[in-house]
Amino acid sequence: MTHYEKQIHHRISRFVPENSVGLAFGLWKKKPFRFVIAKARNSKLGDFRKKPSEDWAVITVNENLNPYSFLITFVHEVAHHWVYEKHNGRVSPHGKEWKDAFKALMLPFQTPDIFPEGILRALNLYMINPKAASLSDIRLAKALKAYDPINPDEVSLLELAHGQKFMLENRLFEKQETRRTRVRCKEVKSGKYYLVHKMAMIIPE
Structure with missing residues (x-):
């Protein structure tokens, strides 16, 4: 392993489930990219971008995700990378090509050695027809959230009443x-308006 490969392997191993490290690193090694650990963002869990002027694509994943959310987001963005390399941006970002790539890349990870039973059950259903945002699947979002660090003051935005402040x-x-x-x-x-995911964890007033 080169020094840079060791850096990427270590970066991945810090955030994904232990039994998934080899598979996740293998995805990077097959089609390398710049991998950035990003600060928490409410607007997205991760992203993929590729500028024509740059040799390597960039994938970011939020640092505050639990290992299972991190892994799903990582593979989601790697699927974008693979589709972009094949089609050079000429297809819909979350169209059939991305769905097929995501399903194929995710399948080896869908085992009880990597995911707890509750997450795996919800994940298997979600992967039949994956959507642009994994948290848009409420069943999967709830299963994943059970493994988030606990803050006793936080609740999900979904639990608040209309008009309640947070x-x-x-x-x-x-x-x-x-x-x-x-x-x-x-x-x-x-007085500005924002769209916040309904499963976002907030602190009620």
């Missing part, structure tokens, strides 16, 4: 109408 990222919001996977929320100080 804190998120040290800002005060008011919950408005719920959409399919996100909630329209008003920042009290600025």
Whole structure:
């Protein structure tokens, strides 16, 4: 292993389930990319980007995810990378090509050696027709959230009543109408509206 490969292997091993490290690193080694551990973002769990002027694509995954969420997000973004290399950005980001790639790449990980039974059951159902955001599948989102670090002051936004105020990222919001996977929320100080995922963990006022 080169020094850089050792760095990537170590970076992956810090965040994914122990029994998945070899498989996850193997995905990187087959089609290398810049792998960045990002600070927590409420708008997304990870992302993929490739600029024509750059040799390597960049994949980021949020550092605050539990190992199972991290792994699913990692493979989700690697699927984008593989599809981009094959089609050079000429297909829909979450269309059939991405779904097929994601399902194929995820399949070796879908074992009880890697995922707890509750997550695996929900994951297997989700992977039949994966959506752009894994947390849009409420069954899978709840199964994954059970393994998040516990903060006794936090609840999911879904649990709040319409009009109730809450804190998120040290800002005060008011919950408005719920959409399919996100909630329209008003920042009290600025009056601006934001869409927040309904499974986001917040602190009620």
